[in-house]
Amino acid sequence: MQARPIIYGARYSVYVRGVLLALAEKGVAHDVVEVDVFAEGGPPREHFARHPFGKIPAFAHGDLRLYETPAILRYVYEAFEGPSLQPGDVRERAQMIQAIAILDNYAYRPWLWDIYVERVSIPKRGGIPDEQKIAEALPKAELAATALEAILGDRSFVAGEAISLADLHAAPMLGYFGKAPEGAALIERHARLKAWWRRLSERKSVAEICV
Ligand SMILES: N[C@@H](CCC(=O)N[C@@H](CS)C(=O)NCC(=O)O)C(=O)O
Structure with missing residues (x-):
């Protein structure tokens, strides 16, 4: 097994960042190969061999090739020494998976694309935000936040008292x-x-990676 895992992607990507955070929390040395999926003309042709859907991150460790962040996170959790990033309690583990699914299915689109990209990224590039898109995303963004908060309850982290993959x-x-x-x-x-x-x-880890 080769010593260092490789992450193919860009450091600005939220999904790449999730994997980088898990590796940082575990203290795993790794390499990042930059892939620009938003390049004019689309992702580089060779990237489709790593990720047939042309997204980031893709991941390699030895002869293992993975894509889809939850699978990569699970592998990082199980394959490397270091602090546990998964609750010991069966209910908390289920809540961890639930929180990840809520983030992917109900938070990512309104929080990132409909609000952050429209309000921050597009004006930075000289564009005009789509106010209707932002307005329509706000209740969805709120619902995702409320749902996550309900799982979090009074605990320190979303699936318990210890930090987890979620x-x-x-x-x-x-x-x-x-x-x-x-x-x-x-x-x-x-x-x-x-x-x-x-x-x-x-x-x-968060202060360094999620700047
Ligand atoms: N379901 C994928 C989502 C990955 C994803 O959407 N990555 C974004 C960057 S944060 C991407 O590659 N977007 C390019 C595109 O949609 O064309 C995962 O869990 O890894």
Whole structure:
């Protein structure tokens, strides 16, 4: 087995960041091969051999090839020494998977694409945000936040008192979302979510990777 896993992707990607966070929390040395999936003309042709859907991250370790972040996170959790990133309790493990699914299915699109990209990225490039898209995303963004907060409850992390893969999946999304005024205001309104995000953002790995 080759010593260092390889992550194919870009460091700005929330999904790449989730994997980088897991590797950082585990203390696993790794290499990143930059792949620009948003390049004019689409992802580089050779990337489709690593990820048939042309997305990032793709992952290699020895002769193992993986894509889809939850699978990569699970592999990192199981294959490498270091702190456990998965709760010992069966109910908390189920909540960890539930939180990851909520983030992917209900938070990623409104938080990232409809609000952060429209409000922050597009104006940075000189474009005009789609106000209707933002307005329509706000209730969906709120619902995702409320659902995550309900799972979090009074605990320190989303699936218990210890950090888990779900927190590492959430941190990059919360980091971007909080940069949009609508996201910052929403986080501010949700006291538990706010405390959770503060706890996450103070971690060395999150502070270094989710800038
Ligand atoms: N389901 C995938 C999602 C990965 C994903 O959507 N990555 C984004 C970057 S954050 C991407 O590659 N987008 C390129 C595109 O959609 O064309 C996973 O879990 O890894």
